[in-house]
Amino acid sequence: MPLFNPPCRAVGHHLGCTSFGFICFTSDSERLSPTQCPKVVLETVVALSADKHATVRCGVLECLGEVLYTFADDDGGPPAQLIQLFLGRKDDKNVRVGQKQTFTSLHSALLSMKAQNTVTPLESFYKQEKRPLICAFNFPAIVLTLGAERWSEVRENYLDLVQNPNVNVSRTLAASVGEIAKVIGAENAKEDLVEVWRGFLRSYESDVRMKALEGVADLMKVVVSVGGIKAGRDMVDEVGKVWKEDMFRGWRERECVQRRLVSWFRVVYDHGWVDKETIAIFRDLLLKGLEDSAANIREAAIASVSPFLLIVCSTKKNLMAYCRFRNYGRFVHPALK
Numbered sequence: 001m002p003l004f005n006p007p008c009r010a011v012g013h014h015l016g017c018t019s020f021g022f023i024c025f026t027s028d029s030e031r032l033s034p035t036q037c038p039k040v041v042l043e044t045v046v047a048l049s050a051d052k053h054a055t056v057r058c059g060v061l062e063c064l065g066e067v068l069y070t071f072a073d074d075d076g077g078p079p080a081q082l083i084q085l086f087l088g089r090k091d092d093k094n095v096r097v098g099q100k101q102t103f104t105s106l107h108s109a110l111l112s113m114k115a116q117n118t119v120t121p122l123e124s125f126y127k128q129e130k131r132p133l134i135c136a137f138n139f140p141a142i143v144l145t146l147g148a149e150r151w152s153e154v155r156e157n158y159l160d161l162v163q164n165p166n167v168n169v170s171r172t173l174a175a176s177v178g179e180i181a182k183v184i185g186a187e188n189a190k191e192d193l194v195e196v197w198r199g200f201l202r203s204y205e206s207d208v209r210m211k212a213l214e215g216v217a218d219l220m221k222v223v224v225s226v227g228g229i230k231a232g233r234d235m236v237d238e239v240g241k242v243w244k245e246d247m248f249r250g251w252r253e254r255e256c257v258q259r260r261l262v263s264w265f266r267v268v269y270d271h272g273w274v275d276k277e278t279i280a281i282f283r284d285l286l287l288k289g290l291e292d293s294a295a296n297i298r299e300a301a302i303a304s305v306s307p308f309l310l311i312v313c314s315t316k317k318n319l320m321a322y323c324r325f326r327n328y329g330r331f332v333h334p335a336l337k
Contacts, residue, residue: 178218
């Protein structure tokens with residue numbers, strides 16, 4: 001602590017960043033007592049979040065997720081003020097959703113520029129341009145720290161970030177949907193995350209759609225526990241609809257679907273008897289792969305046929321009533337002939 005205090009109170013932005021890096025280390029160790037740690041961390045973060053140097057303020061926000069996670073095992077969790085510094089103020093929703101300020105006249109634009117010159121460092125901390133992306137990257141850590149019972153405290157902020165049009169924010173959030181679902185539980189995931197996932201799946205950006213596809217299995221495993229087979233079937237049906245609407249313009253997305261189709265079906269199968277409608281949805285999606293113009297996608301689909309039918313074999317004896325691969329007889333598993 002004697003080494004920490006001087007740089008913490010120093011003026012230079014390099015020392016400010018160094019001091020915050022030090023507190024990230026000490027808060028995750030046993031160097032500070034349980035009573036001393038929250039006090040020191042809170043005082044440091046509050047002071048540096050209002051630092052006059054933008055580099056220091058940005059560094060504080062980038063490290064805040066890690067600092068908050070160090071309080072995960074504490075009975076009361078992280079200090080409320082630290083959570084608020086990370087989430088931002090309720091009045092700053094336009095920052096989270098990425099809404100740009102518009103002006104109706106030159107006079108209003110000049111007034112806004114004049115007001116910006118008088119903005120305090122703390123105000124800049126809450127409204128910095130990188131905030132949505134930094135928060136999106138650290139959100140899984142925050143959710144893991146607070147747990148499912150406190151999802152309601154961060155839910156609104158999360159849904160605000162989902163509306164942000166920045167592709168980097170969307171891609172980051174899409175990549176973590178499945179992991180967040182594991183933490184917040186089946187009911188919360190079904191209520192909030194499935195619709196968020198649908199939005200990412202229909203994004204105009206291929207990177208976002210790809211991340212949404214990669215997270216299907218994790219999200220599906222969570223929601224089927226409360227929504228049953230129908231919840232998983234509806235997710236796969238949504239993938240099929242997006243494919244039919246030609247939104248999967250990149251071959252990597254279509255290949256991703258075919259390579260993961262069997263694992264999705266296994267998730268559904270493990271949660272109960274698979275009916276004719278469910279099999280038909282998976283079958284139609286598999287046929288789309290077999291009919292695709294790209295060779296690598298057809299190969300991925302062919303590789304999925306046998307495992308898919310073997311799973312179906314374990315549920316029904318009379319399979320021909322459920323799986324009719326018209327014009328693809330050579331790909332049908334011998335057990336079906």
